[in-house]
Amino acid sequence: MPDGAVMRNAEESRYKYLGVLEVDGIKHDQMKDQVKKEYTRRVRNILKSKLNGGNIISAINSRAVSVVRYGAGIIKWTKNELEEMDRKTRKLMTMYGAQHPKADVDRLYLKRYDGGRDLLGVEDCVQAEVNSLDKYLCASEENMLKEVNISSILENKKHGQSREDIQKRNLRKRVYGEDIDSSCRVCGAAEETVAHIVSECQKLAQKEYKEVRHDNVAKVIHWKLCEKWGFEKSDKWYTHKPEKVLESNECKILWDLPIQTDKTLEHNRPDITVIEKKSKKCLLIDPACPFDTRIERKEEEKCNNYCDLKYEIARMWRMKEVEVIPVFVGALGSVTKDFEKWIQKLDLGIAAEKLQKPCLLGTARIIRKVLDIK
Known part of the structure; x- marks a missing residue:
């Protein structure tokens, strides 16, 4: 600097934008560590409280899972990382007497009207947010978002799958009007529908x-x-x-x-x-x-x-x-x-x-x- 002061190297620092750590890009590893620690801290504090079983689940869904939900679609989580957070939640619930060690895991995540306990899984929550973000970006009429959407969102494997791979060819052609071959990509002998893929392809x-x-x-x-x-x-x-x-x-x-x-x-x-x-x-x-x-x-x-x-x-x-x-x-x-x-x-x-x-x-x-x- 003109006065002789030395500017600190930007690569050794970071700043927050809307709560997400960045330098020249998003600091995914640091953010994931912070989110996991805060999520675990909140779950533990809720379980230490004297809330009844139903209110414990509601508190985890609203107070703890929201920490992970906020960065979903921005922070790059792996499937194993999200599954580990769900396992950690169940272990803590067992430790604090909120879940029996041999209780059925699937029932924990079922809706209450289906006989479950209605816990919101971290993995399911993140995937739902990613899908919602994808739909919003694809439907947006804003020029800047349109340009970003084409160049970046479809390059992301998860978004690419949800827009291209997971939608069956018959649906894309008949409903969305895309100019593609709607025949089965395996046999080519019939329209590619859900029924054909899972039970009719020779x-x-x-x-x-x-x-x-x-x-x-x-x-x-x-x-x-x-x-x-x-x-x-x-x-x-x-x-x-x-x-x-x-x-x-x-x-x-x-x-x-x-x-x-x-x-x-x-x-x-x-x-x-x-x-x-x-x-x-x-x-x-x-x-x-x-x-x-x-x-x-x-x-x-x-x-x-x-x-x-x-x-x-x-x-x-x-x-x-x-x-x-x-x-x-x-x-x-x-x-x-x-x-x-x-x-x-x-x-x-x-x-x-x-x-x-x-x-x-x-x-x-x-x-x-x-x-x-x-």
Whole structure:
């Protein structure tokens, strides 16, 4: 400086703009550290108070989560960082007696009218704010925002996905009027709709639909059958590897094996066949995961398809009773009106969500794979 004073290096300093630390750019790491510390401090103070359970949740949602919400879409959070903050919240709640150690995690985040506790998850909150910011910028008529939107927002991977990748091609063409090819990016044989991606694409049928989703639903049932009849199984259903044939003095279980009959039958391969030796009873268990709007019709078709096989099994194996158990879970989680009836006939104590979970996880994997294909 003219008077001999030395100006401090700007790179070693920082300033706040609307509460966000900046120099030549946003100081993401420092801001994330500050936000996490302040969030944890507020959650801890709330839990130390003498509020009742409902007011504790409300206070965390309004007082603590708002700290993270403010910088959402500006501060670059990773999925792991947000998940860790949610885990930290649950640990603190357990430490201070606001949450039982073995309480259901999903219920904690469900709305109160659905039977949950209505805690606002940090990860969900940030994603909702990012989506809202994206919609606002894309709909804005301000010239400066329009220019920034095109050059920067679409370069951001999250915003790019929400505007381009996640919106199905059929929706973009028919609803938004974009001049694009709306055929499926995997098979190219049909319009790319939600129903087509998750349940109708022939190129996804044998591997993704079967191995990633259908077989996992069937695996849960097989795992519970092994538990019921005393066969060896793994601790968790997702590590369970079904044997083709399991047999004891009381029961025989077949996994995905064709049943040889005197008469040639088109439908002779149930996913699971259970033969109860003492009662002379046979169950043909056949799970499926069609699109949700078709589960009722497909369930009826499945029962009709196995009518001839039922007759042949009763005759050849001298069974007193042969019954088809169609366990249908929609690709997006719906179940049929007779679902509980079929589950009760299995007598395995399986709740609907135990089969919905692997189905939905499989659908999510399929969608992620498809949307990665440009």
